[in-house]
Structure formats: C-alpha cells, structure tokens
Amino acid sequence: MQSQERKIQAPQPNLETKAFWDAAAEGRLMIGKCTACGQVHYYPRATCPACLSDKTELQQASGNGTIYTYSVMRRAPIPYAIAYVTLQEGVSMMTNIVDCDLDKIKIGQAVRLVFKPSEGGPPVPMFTPV
C-alpha cells in the first residue's frame, strides 16, 4: 500500500488537454479517437498521430486492461511501481500500479482503473490488480 503515500506531481492541463483532465476529475479515463481514420490513440491529442487529421475526439475507456510491463523503483524514498497498461481498447499508457503488494505484480495481470489525487492538480489515472 506504500505507493499511495508517494506525492504525485500535478499534471498541468493546457488548452488541448483540458477536456481529458476535466473528465479525469469526474472519474472517467478518456482515450483519443480519430473519426477520419478510425484509429484510437494515447495520450489523447488534437492531431491524430496515425493520419495527422484534426478530426479527433475523446472516447471513454472501459478502465479495464492488462499489465504490458512494469518496474518497481527501489531507490526512492517510497518504492513505487511504474508500468505500461494495455487497455481493452487496444492502446497502452504509462501509469502506476497501486493499492497492492508491489512484489506480486506480474506482466499480463488484469487491472482496473483507479484515480489518485495529485499535488494540487486533477486526479491521475492509475491501475490496481483486479
């Protein structure tokens, strides 16, 4: 349970990402979707990284995924697990695995979305084993 105590740097929303962080504040994780080419992407952006179209929108993710890879940082005041989680929707995102025994995390493990408060900014999407 140690990772809960780590202070989480506040994300700084900008004009392009404000909607994403507003949704996060309401407990929703959004991914990017391009209506021109149909591809989903992460991190969400105004410009589709697959086709450069500006016809992008946010799509709510289910919040279910699996751990693609991870690492527990031992050389830190409070050890924490960084990871890439592959979402059910097909994109992978950098995140932390929290609320669990850090020594039992495994690649391929099913995880679900949780939000954790940041230091003075919007809450941050993280994952915990199912």
Added chain:
Amino acid sequence: MSIKGKANIVGVFEHPTRKADDKSLFQLHAECARGALADAGLSKNDIDGYFCASGDTPGLGALSMIDYLGLKLRHWDSTDTGGSSYLLQVGHAAEAIAAGKCSIALITLAGRPRTEGQATGTAPRAATVQSAETAFENPYAPATANMYAMCAMRHMYQYGTTSEQLAWVKVAASHHAQHNPHAMLRDVVTVEDVVNSPMIADPLHRLDCCVISDGGGAIIVASPEVARNLKRPLVKIIGAGEAPKHQMGGQIDLTYSGAVWSGPAAFAEAGVKPADIKYASIYDSFTITVVMQIEDLGFCEKGQGGRFVSDGNLISGTGKLPFNTDGGGLCNNHPSNRGGLTKVVEAVRQLRGEAHPAVQVKNCDLALAHGTGGSLGTRHGAATVIMERE
C-alpha cells in the same frame, strides 16, 4: 547521394577527467576541441563546420558555444537526440562535407553531472519541462532507470532473458576497463557480483547501470583530401543511419529500439553485414540497452541477445563481438550522461590500432558505433555509424 567514403574521422579526444569540479562546462568543451585538433594535427582556424547537441551547450542552439570558441563557420547543427547525438552528428558532418558545405567539422560534448550531484538515473523528471506528453507521464515518476527496467522486464517475459545474461554485459565491460587508467570502475566483476548488487529498479541492479561522470570528448570529421595530408591513420566513414522511435500513439512495444531502422540503413550504405564487423561500440546506459541493440543491429536473432552476450562473447580476445573496449559507460565514462561520443572515440582507437594492447582487436579494419539517446522506455533517437580503416 551516399556519404560512403566521402569523409574521414581525422581526430578524436576523450577528456581524461571524470570529476571536473575545477572547470566550467564551456571550458571542458574547449579542452576537448583542443585535444581533438592536436590529435588530428589541425588548428582552430581550420574548422569550418561545428556540430554539438543543444542539451549540453547552453544558450540559443550552438551560438553561445560557437561564440565562446571563437569559431568562423560555414555550417553548423545542434540537433539533440540525447546520448546518441554525437553519432548522429558524425553522419550529419559527413553529409555536409560530401555536399561541400564544410570541409573540417568539429563535434564536441562535455558535462558535469557528477560535480553537480545529479541523481541522474533514479530521480523523477522535473515538473518544469512541459512538452505534449509531460502531463501524461510525469505524475507516474518516470526516471531513467525504471524506464529501461521496463524494457528489461518485458524482454525477460517475452524472450526468457535472465539477470545473469544481462550481467555478462557488465562483466565484459569490466574486463576491458581494468586496462583503462582513466576508467571510473576498474575492478573486474563477476556475474554474481552484478546480480547480488542492490536492486535499483526491478530487474536492473546497481551494476546493470552505467556510471555518472563528468568529462567530454571531441571528434573531427574532414574530407578525404584533408585526411590524406595529415599524419594519422586513415579512418573513413562508410555508412550512417538514424531513426527516431516513439510510442506510436499508444502502440507500445518496448522489445526493440530504433536500431532496427538505423542499423540496416548504415549497413546498406556501407555495403557490409553485421558478421563483417570486427569491433562494435554499443551504447551501454544499462546492460539491457546493449542486449536490445545487438539484436536490433542484426548481430543475432531477436530475443537471442541474452544468450549472445553470455559467457564472455563480448570480451576482446575471447568473444565473437568485442565491444566497448574502453570499459564503456558501464565502467569507464558517461560524460554528461551522454555516451555516444566516446563510442566513436574507442572505435577509432581500434581502427587505428591505438586501443590498449590487452584489448586491441587484431586486424581491426571494420568497426561500428551505435547508440540510442532519450529513453528506450518512451522515445529515443538511434544512430549507427560504420567506419573502415583504409
């Protein structure tokens, strides 16, 4: 147009310092420039091209550095791809020379992370850097070590690579470093030493990580006409390749690096194959970095890198692919947290027959230097240079 045979490396210098608490950053750059010029037998006013990376030359692009050095130039470039910048710049200098834009190009690197006390590998990134991805990454505390550790973790999961196999990379580097009087770490270590060293970021141990050192280096690239009038052995650039790799909109695959593109481009230009290479300088920020790049460059099949590096296969004199005979970033030097320049320096020493006799590769007429800069865990620039002794 190809750069093959259109430019030579005529001067190299690796600063002997590993802790420069009595020198400024700009002073270190200048000392490196002076060293490389002396090695080549050239003087400052011969330089008409300058290449550096904006990340270790404060000021607007390269302008402050150019001003400080008092250079009069026809061509310059300060592209920054982190530690691989200087490998990229060797290719860019060769291109500029081939195109007639300059004839004698200086490349410098310097930095003082050790004196400045940076916890380079383990400290999360500062909040002040705001590029597009920052808000989606910094809250999770990515550092250097844990990003490469995630590559290693996935490589182990997907290919069965072990900590013992990764350790062999460090073991080989230490065998070479024992002969380098300037190396930070000169003790020969064993696989057990590596896997029993403290865990930094699972699965990377302390001895899987490179050193943090001050220092720098410089390279002088010149036209073949200039090279032939100098008194140094002739080392010509015969191929170069570069490629960025990134997150591809969330299609993350951390099992390979940009070397899968930069390597084949360099080999095609050079007209040689991985099996022809007598010596390789491979960027070694971490042991896993070497394993992945060796695979991606085609020295072995994908996923077989762990087996390939085992049992001393990277040790000069005994292994099939002698690598980083100066001790590399893992033991010798990682100036400014950027290891690309010293990779070229040791490759040139090998081609000239000027490496330490204990590690000199016999009849070393073809060498490769390769690096990735940035992070294998997020986005990086890969660059490969192939050089031949004439």
